[in-house]
Structure formats: structure tokens, C-alpha cells
Amino acid sequence: MGQRVAGRRRRSKPTPVSRERRRAQQRAVRQRLGDAIAGVIRAAIEAALEAEVTALMGRARYARRAAAPLRRAGVRCTQWGQDWAPRLVRAGHYTRTLLTALAAVVVRVPRLGCRCRGTVPVEFATLGRYERVWGDVQERARQLAGLCLGLRDAREVLAWDNGQPLACSTLQGWGHQAAPLAAEMRGRRKRHAQWIVQHGEDLPEIRNWKWGTAR
Numbered sequence: 001m002g003q004r005v006a007g008r009r010r011r012s013k014p015t016p017v018s019r020e021r022r023r024a025q026q027r028a029v030r031q032r033l034g035d036a037i038a039g040v041i042r043a044a045i046e047a048a049l050e051a052e053v054t055a056l057m058g059r060a061r062y063a064r065r066a067a068a069p070l071r072r073a074g075v076r077c078t079q080w081g082q083d084w085a086p087r088l089v090r091a092g093h094y095t096r097t098l099l100t101a102l103a104a105v106v107v108r109v110p111r112l113g114c115r116c117r118g119t120v121p122v123e124f125a126t127l128g129r130y131e132r133v134w135g136d137v138q139e140r141a142r143q144l145a146g147l148c149l150g151l152r153d154a155r156e157v158l159a160w161d162n163g164q165p166l167a168c169s170t171l172q173g174w175g176h177q178a179a180p181l182a183a184e185m186r187g188r189r190k191r192h193a194q195w196i197v198q199h200g201e202d203l204p205e206i207r208n209w210k211w212g213t214a215r
């Protein structure tokens, strides 16, 4: 009996953690998460750029030039206009700060050169030549606009993850790009509503539409 009481007494509550300490701790973990996410994004983008270079050159990094097939690369040396794949050489990297939806990252963008020491400008599919804000941010901005979020609110939401508020003018510019499509959508909805009133059924173009049939 005495032992049980003693045992119960030992099972006292743990020392409570102050709210400040918990917050600080969770902030620290989130910071580490953010760093890890940024690292993954950077690695994925750099790997994709590298793969594009390998495809252009027809040979992997450190592979001998003779290994490259004799074909046109589709990119041209600015000095002599040569575009044969075996003439391409890797010419280091330059760094680019890139804002993605989840993090701002610094990526190493490969540079290409020619054996004549000329430079070979490349347009990557992974990343536009002057692109500072990656496509996923624009996609999210459009989703938010689709939810009828105002510019300022959209800007806040976008900055939640990557911590980098965009200029409202940038967001507005994207909105203008999407304006013709939005107008087209509104027009179609209106036409559809009128059609239903007149004909009592859906427009022919969507009458047999089903989920999952989009290609």
C-alpha cells in the first residue's frame, strides 16, 4: 500500500514548456525544414539543367569529346556560327537567384562554350534565360486569382512559403497576361447559360463531357 502511494507520487507531471520556448523550438525546426526544401529544389533544378546540357552535347560530363555523335546541336557559337555537337564544351556556371513557390534558391546555371573559345548561348527548357521567378510561382498566383483573392492578399499567401513578397506590379502583370483567358471563360459561361435557357440542354461541345476524359 505504501509502495503504491510512493509510486503514484513519483509519476508527477513533467515540467511544462513555456510557450516561448515551444515557439522558438518549432521555429528552429521549420527553419531546418525550409533549408532542406531549398536544398532539394536547388538540386532538382541543377540536375535538370545538367541533363539538358548533356542532351545538347550528346555526351555526359567528363566523357571524351569523341564520344559525342556528329550531329547539329541546335545551339550556335556566337563567333563562327558553328553548331556541331562535338564542338561544344562546358564552360563553367554562373549563379542565378531564383524564386520558387517554396523557397528562394541560388542555382548554378551551366554555361556552354565552343572549341574556338566563342560562347554558345543556350535557351533552357527548365529555366528561362532571364527568369528570376520560376513558373510554379506564377501558377500559384493564377490559382489564387482564380479564387478571387486580391493582389495584396495573393502576395501575402505567396510569401508564406518562400518568405519573399513579390511586387504587386509583378502580380498585376501576370494577371493581365491571363486576362484574355479569363474573359474567354466568362464569355463561355454566359453563352452556356443562354444556351440552356433556349435549348434546355448543355452546349454540344460539353454535352458528353465526363470526368477523366481530358487529354
Ligand SMILES: [Zn+2]
Binding pocket: 077, 078, 079, 080, 081, 082, 114, 115, 116, 117, 118
Ligand atoms: Zn566556335
